[in-house]
Amino acid sequence: MTKLLGVFFKRFNNDTIHVYDLAKDKVLLIDFWASWCIPCRKEHPQLLALRGKYKVQTLSISIDKNLVKWENAISDDKIDIWEH
Numbered sequence: 001m002t003k004l005l006g007v008f009f010k011r012f013n014n015d016t017i018h019v020y021d022l023a024k025d026k027v028l029l030i031d032f033w034a035s036w037c038i039p040c041r042k043e044h045p046q047l048l049a050l051r052g053k054y055k056v057q058t059l060s061i062s063i064d065k066n067l068v069k070w071e072n073a074i075s076d077d078k079i080d081i082w083e084h
Helices: 019-023 038-042 044-054 067-076
Strands: 008-010 016-018 028-033 057-062
Touching: 016 019, 019 028, 019 057, 028 038, 028 044, 038 044
Parallel strands: 028 057
Antiparallel strands: 008 016
16 A cells, blocks of 8 residues: 555646545545446446445546546546546
8 A cells, every 4th residue: 555655646637636645544445447338337326325435535547538428427427526
């Protein structure tokens, strides 16, 4: 975990997300998904419930190449409450 804390990601707007900032006080769940991945998207309701029940922080990493489809999936699945 120590090495992971030094990792950071770029958001689509070029802001930086540092894993340490997300994980310092909470359990961090990292979700890899894509808008075209139906099994991935079917898990989103369970991830939302898990987040609500256990107060875990969620970092969502998508492998989408189409920004519009990615943004639409985030909105449709109501997962805009966690980091992407």
